[in-house]
Amino acid sequence: MDNNGVRWLSLSRVTPAPAPADNNVKVKLSFLDAPWVATRPVQQVFQYDRAGGEQEFAAAVKRLRESLAAALALYLPLAGKLAYVEETRDVVVDCSDPGVAFFEAEAVADGGVEAESLLPELDARVLPAPVMTVQATRLIVGGGMALGVSALHAVVDGRAFVLFLDAWFSISRGGSPMAVPMPDYDRAAVARAHPCSDELTRHVLSKVVPNLPPACCMAAGPTP
Numbered sequence: 001m002d003n004n005g006v007r008w009l010s011l012s013r014v015t016p017a018p019a020p021a022d023n024n025v026k027v028k029l030s031f032l033d034a035p036w037v038a039t040r041p042v043q044q045v046f047q048y049d050r051a052g053g054e055q056e057f058a059a060a061v062k063r064l065r066e067s068l069a070a071a072l073a074l075y076l077p078l079a080g081k082l083a084y085v086e087e088t089r090d091v092v093v094d095c096s097d098p099g100v101a102f103f104e105a106e107a108v109a110d111g112g113v114e115a116e117s118l119l120p121e122l123d124a125r126v127l128p129a130p131v132m133t134v135q136a137t138r139l140i141v142g143g144g145m146a147l148g149v150s151a152l153h154a155v156v157d158g159r160a161f162v163l164f165l166d167a168w169f170s171i172s173r174g175g176s177p178m179a180v181p182m183p184d185y186d187r188a189a190v191a192r193a194h195p196c197s198d199e200l201t202r203h204v205l206s207k208v209v210p211n212l213p214p215a216c217c218m219a220a221g222p223t224p
Contacts, residue, residue, distance in 0.1 A: 004117040009104040017069035025095040030190040034204040036153040041122045042161045046147045057138040067172035083128040084213045103135040122150035131155045
């Protein structure tokens with residue numbers, strides 16, 4: 001299937017490796033996260049001059065998938081799903097079945113490809129929705145490879161997104177996961193700082209996404 005000059009090759013799922021010891025992790029959004037539920041994802045496209053040949057592209061994708069699995073083991077919420085808990089009216093990051101969709105594609109347009117076509121679909125208009133998706137695109141015209149990453153803004157801000165990408169790419173270059181700074185995604189400190197944290201979070205959610213469920217967020221990226 002062609003989409004703005006991009007032909008989809010395959011879709012797979014990358015899971016954290018090693019697998020998390022606790023498969024029932026749920027991170028409740030705080031009132032600091034809730035305002036971003038209805039915003040566009042945080043997105044980034046990286047372009048590489050190499051990996052334009054079929055064998056080079058396959059080798060690069062293999063390395064990216066393996067290093068992504070190791071990075072997700074450290075940044076578990078990015079492998080989760082944003083979900084609505086009807087009983088409590090909370091929105092949580094559910095990590096009970098972690099994994100990230102990894103799209104492989106090739107750009108075949110002679111006149112160049114729009115950056116949006118190099119970004120993976122991340123549609124949170126209906127919950128549960130994946131927190132992050134990845135797309136590796138082989139650039140046939142001109143050579144090279146593009147790597148697009150999309151992540152929900154309610155789960156990750158710009159700083160956290162950069163830290164995750166740094167960890168992923170460091171591991172991809174052969175660095176040890178043990179050398180990567182360990183993130184802390186526990187929201188308990190926020191709850192302790194504000195005695196009405198849960199109530200405030202639900203109030204903010206009722207304003208920014210009054211129709212939960214489903215959540216009405218903006219979508220971005222191509223649809224395979």
